Amino acid sequence: MSDPILTLKGVHTDIGRYHILQGVELEVPRGGVTMLLGRNGVGKTTTLRTVMGLWRARAGQITFDGRDVTALPTAAIARAGIGFVPEDMGIFTDLTVEENLILAAASGPLSSDRLDRIFAAFPPLKTFWKSAAGNLSGGQKQMLSIARAMAEERRLYLIDEPTKGLAPAIVATMAAALRDLKAEGAAILLVEQNFAVARLLGDSCAVMDDGRVIWSGPMAELAADTALQERLMGLSLEAP
Amino acid sequence: MKLLSQDRPGGPLISAILVLLLIGLALAPFLFPGTRALDTAARICVFVVLVASYDLLLGYAGIVSFAHTMFFGFGAYGVALTSEHMGRSFAALGIGTLSGALAAALLALAIGLFSLRVRAIFFAMITLAVASAVAVLVSQMSALTGGEDGLNFQIPRALTAAQKYADFKLFGVTLNGKLLNYYLVFSCATVLFLVLLRIVNSPFGRVLLAIRENEFRAEAIGYRVVWFRTGATVLSAVAAALAGSLYAIWLRYVGPSTVLSFEIMIDILLMVVIGGMGTMYGAVVGAVIFILAQNYLQGLMGLAEGALQGLPLLPQLLDPDRWLLWLGVLFILSVYFFPTGIVGRLRRR
Numbered sequence: 346m347s348d349p350i351l352t353l354k355g356v357h358t359d360i361g362r363y364h365i366l367q368g369v370e371l372e373v374p375r376g377g378v379t380m381l382l383g384r385n386g387v388g389k390t391t392t393l394r395t396v397m398g399l400w401r402a403r404a405g406q407i408t409f410d411g412r413d414v415t416a417l418p419t420a421a422i423a424r425a426g427i428g429f430v431p432e433d434m435g436i437f438t439d440l441t442v443e444e445n446l447i448l449a450a451a452s453g454p455l456s457s458d459r460l461d462r463i464f465a466a467f468p469p470l471k472t473f474w475k476s477a478a479g480n481l482s483g484g485q486k487q488m489l490s491i492a493r494a495m496a497e498e499r500r501l502y503l504i505d506e507p508t509k510g511l512a513p514a515i516v517a518t519m520a521a522a523l524r525d526l527k528a529e530g531a532a533i534l535l536v537e538q539n540f541a542v543a544r545l546l547g548d549s550c551a552v553m554d555d556g557r558v559i560w561s562g563p564m565a566e567l568a569a570d571t572a573l574q575e576r577l578m579g580l581s582l583e584a585p
Numbered sequence: 586m587k588l589l590s591q592d593r594p595g596g597p598l599i600s601a602i603l604v605l606l607l608i609g610l611a612l613a614p615f616l617f618p619g620t621r622a623l624d625t626a627a628r629i630c631v632f633v634v635l636v637a638s639y640d641l642l643l644g645y646a647g648i649v650s651f652a653h654t655m656f657f658g659f660g661a662y663g664v665a666l667t668s669e670h671m672g673r674s675f676a677a678l679g680i681g682t683l684s685g686a687l688a689a690a691l692l693a694l695a696i697g698l699f700s701l702r703v704r705a706i707f708f709a710m711i712t713l714a715v716a717s718a719v720a721v722l723v724s725q726m727s728a729l730t731g732g733e734d735g736l737n738f739q740i741p742r743a744l745t746a747a748q749k750y751a752d753f754k755l756f757g758v759t760l761n762g763k764l765l766n767y768y769l770v771f772s773c774a775t776v777l778f779l780v781l782l783r784i785v786n787s788p789f790g791r792v793l794l795a796i797r798e799n800e801f802r803a804e805a806i807g808y809r810v811v812w813f814r815t816g817a818t819v820l821s822a823v824a825a826a827l828a829g830s831l832y833a834i835w836l837r838y839v840g841p842s843t844v845l846s847f848e849i850m851i852d853i854l855l856m857v858v859i860g861g862m863g864t865m866y867g868a869v870v871g872a873v874i875f876i877l878a879q880n881y882l883q884g885l886m887g888l889a890e891g892a893l894q895g896l897p898l899l900p901q902l903l904d905p906d907r908w909l910l911w912l913g914v915l916f917i918l919s920v921y922f923f924p925t926g927i928v929g930r931l932r933r934r
Contacts, residue, residue, distance in 0.1 A: 423807035451807035
């Protein structure tokens with residue numbers, strides 16, 4: 346972890362009067378998938394939103410690729426090369442699939458090369474290319490949401506629970522797509538509750554509790570040690 | 586298709602209606618003789634632009650503004666003031682139009698940058714406050730603006746009925762300056778409408794739609810929401826000011842009640858809603874229906890009342906004095922049966 350692409354140092358974020366992030370220390374290495382794990386409500390989503398500037402950090406510093414992005418406007422952070430896939434997917438339901446993807450390529454026209462890759466990863470998007478995104482199924486919306494992050498060259502993807510509430514068959518498609526993304530050499534910070542997926546994809550891992558990162562290390566180490574899982578998250582991740 | 590910016594009106598029915606309306610307006614002086622009919626047609630042309638520019642704001646960018654008539658008034662007063670002080674000339678019309686549009690753009694930019702960051706409701710309130718302040722100013726500064734009486738001014742003779750261009754009549758219509766004036770209004774309105782249609786179908790328009798749906802997502806993709814919103818506000822203000830200039834040139838009169846009043850703002854809102862928000866073509870349908878109803882409903886009711894003499898109750902209900910009641914009923918019915926507007930209903934994307 347000598348030269349991380351994203352570094353959070355002592356980040357505190359308040360939402361209203363609640364002190365959600367209480368000094369997050371996190372490093373995301375270049376290339377590879379970093380899993381952000383932890384129970385519900387410990388601040389994983391808030392961490393991602395704070396990186397994007399959708400919540401403002403009250404204290405601390407966020408560095409992306411050597412550049413301080415803590416105070417940049419959200420749009421500038423996105424243009425610096427971070428693709429964000431929020432938990433609610435946030436697709437534009439009134440627009441067509443095509444329009445959603447054209448919009449996602451904020452800095453120029455969508456290259457046909459990227460489009461081919463998106464279609465290869467998510468064939469349903471080609472089928473419904475001209476229809477309103479609001480009519481897609483939940484899994485297809487999630488595909489579109491990830492495809493939108495892929496519409497441009499990004500150096501870092503922040504992806505929030507991509508498999509939540511999806512059918513097992515679609516979870517497999519999603520996992521395969523994320524693996525392709527990783528193979529391209531992009532860095533991914535992934536919040537994921539599905540431990541099977543997490544173990545499959547994760548290279549390194551950070552566990553959060555009560556607004557702090559309480560453990561970080563290689564994914565394999567956590568996956569192999571059920572006692573550690575028990576201690577960090579209060580439950581065995583191998584449980585059904 | 587290129588002229589329509591690849592944005593087809595939708596189904597065959599709505600296309601047919603729009604083509605009919607276009608032909609009707611283009612040949613209005615020949616199809617519907619009489620001063621009143623021509624006046625109605627010109628009003629429709631002006632309001633199509635005004636309503637379309639408001640649709641850019643409300644339907645595409647999702648911004649609620651109550652200052653749209655103010656920008657309309659800027660254009661109108663611009664022409665009136667220059668014609669008053671520079672004398673009747675095309676130069677006065679041109680300079681008045683340009684300065685009205687420029688003033689509208691600057692004020693829209695200022696309002697936008699200061700207040701589009703806040704929540705939608707506050708922006709609406711701020712526009713309301715600015716618009717009321719301007720309306721009060723115009724009525725108080727009577728030395729300059731003529732106050733509540735407004736300004737009567739002269740336009741170049743080439744655009745008035747006094748100027749005859751031919752000794753013969755073409756299909757029973759005198760070829761005079763008034764006719765030329767109508768075609769000036771009609772062609773400018775057509776061009777402005779096509780420009781607005783181009784804007785909403787451009788990448789810029791697509792970003793506006795995205796912002797309307799989910800501004801945080803648009804921001805997270807990399808678009809500065811406040812700049813796009815301000816851009817939409819400025820563009821629609823300029824279009825409204827240009828429509829105001831056309832209106833002033835047609836009427837040769839400006840006054841608070843014709844170009845600045847809050848009633849016009851409500852008329853614009855109704856036209857957008859009846860025609861269909863976020864469709865552009867809805868502006869055409871909405872303006873035609875609304876202005877025809879405003880101008881002819883009373884007359885129709887007079888006829889109906891006469892025809893139903895002797896029957897109980899009905900003649901009283903159809904008394905021409907009650908035309909506003911029926912206008913209201915028409916609106917309620919149209920919103921009930923076409924919640925997404927007439928064009929929205931017929932195109933069903």
